[in-house]
Amino acid sequence: MNDNWEFKHKIEFEKILSESNVDKKSICLVGSITLSYFDLREPNDIDFVTIPKFRDKFETCERVTTPGIYPINERIELKSEYLYTFGISDSELIHNESYHMNINGFKIIRPELLYVYKYVQNDSYDVKLLEQFKTEWENWNSELVKQHHGGLSMSRRAIQSLRHFGLIHTIQEGKNKLTNLF
Secondary structure: OOOOOOOOOHHHHHHHHHHHOOOHHHEEEEOOHHHHHOOOOOOOOEEEEEOHHHHHHOOOOOOOOOOOEEEOOOOEEEEOOOOHHHOOOHHHHHHOOOOEEEEOOEEEEOHHHHHHHHHHOOOHHHHHHHHHHHHHOOOOOHHHHHHHOOOOOHHHHHHHHHHHHOHHHHHHHHHHHHHHHO
16 A cells, blocks of 8 residues: 555556546446555456446447446456445445545545455455455454445345346346355
8 A cells, every 4th residue: 555556557547537538536446456456466457437427438349248347448347336236336436435445546446345245246365365454454444344245135136237237137147146056
C-alpha cells in the first residue's frame, strides 16, 4: 500500500476512460485489483463497473458470451451489476463510500466485499489470501462482511438476475447452482 500506487495496464485503462469520456469518479475497479493494491497478488486483468448510463460509452468486443461481462480487450473488462447477488448495484458500489476505497483518484472495491464475492464464487485461492489478510489489516470491517455474506435469498437473487440479465441466463445460473448442490 502506498500513495503512488501503480497497477498493471493502468495507462491503457486511463486511455480507455479518456476515449470513452468517462471520469474516474464514475467507475469502480473490482476483482483482483484490490488484491494487487494490498500486495497479495498480481491481477490477470482489470475489471471495472460504471454507472449504468455510461456503460454504452465503452467500445466493447462484439461477442459477449456471458451476460454482465463485456470485454473491452483481452486485458480489460467492463462488468455489469458485479455485486447484484448481494443486493448492491453498480451505482451503489460507486457512490457509497463504505463499499469502496479511494486510491490515487480510483475507487476500488473494499476487500471485505471482494471476500464475500470470491467466497460465493468458490474462488478458494483468493478467499485464503483474504482470510489471512483480514487478520493483519487493522481497517478490516467485519460488519460489512456479516451484512453481505451469503448474499440475497435464492428467490431475491433470481429476481435480480431476471432484471439484469434476462430469463435464459437466470435459468442457466439456477441450473448450475442446483448441479453444484448435488
